[in-house]
Amino acid sequence: MKYPNGGTTYTKLTTIIRPTEKFVMLDEKGDLINDGALYVDCSVSGDTLYDVPGNYHNTGTVFNYADGHSDVHRWKDPNFYNATAHDTHPGLSSPDMQWIKQHVWE
Numbered sequence: 001m002k003y004p005n006g007g008t009t010y011t012k013l014t015t016i017i018r019p020t021e022k023f024v025m026l027d028e029k030g031d032l033i034n035d036g037a038l039y040v041d042c043s044v045s046g047d048t049l050y051d052v053p054g055n056y057h058n059t060g061t062v063f064n065y066a067d068g069h070s071d072v073h074r075w076k077d078p079n080f081y082n083a084t085a086h087d088t089h090p091g092l093s094s095p096d097m098q099w100i101k102q103h104v105w106e
Contacts, residue, residue, distance in 0.1 A: 010066075010105075019066035023103050026063045027054035032086060042101045047092045053100070055081040063103070073099065 010016050028038060029052040039050040053061040059081050060074040075081035079088075080096035090097050 013066060016066045020069070021103055022066045022105065023063040024066050026061050027056060028052065029054045029083075032084075034086065040100055040104045042104055045092070046101070047089050047094075047097060049080065049083055049088045049090055049097065050086055052083045052086070052088070053081075 013019065016022055026038065032052050034051070037051070038053065040046075041048050041050065053075075055061060055075060057072050058074065060072040062070055062072050064070045075096045077090055077094045077096045080090040080094050083090070092098075
């Protein structure tokens with residue numbers, strides 16, 4: 001599949017670089033579920049949160065990673081984890097926007 005600003009759909013586990021750092025599944029915020037995917041703009045200038053992760057665990061989200069482990073990531077930026085609509089802009093300086101971009105794809 002082709003994505004704007006690059007991006008990859010992995011079809012084999014062996015093609016994922018650093019599978020211990022790349023998530024494959026998470027909870028999306030319940031009142032904003034619109035499809036079966038979480039779109040993240042990983043371009044250098046990408047600051048748009050198109051889909052919002054759930055924050056059901058003390059402002060955290062459970063992530064399942066490509067190597068099979070799970071972990072809770074606690075969000076730091078209220079503009080990120082309190083988003084109430086799609087296409088919000090927490091900004092490039094948001095530590096949460098930086099974190100999610102680093103854990104999506106190469």
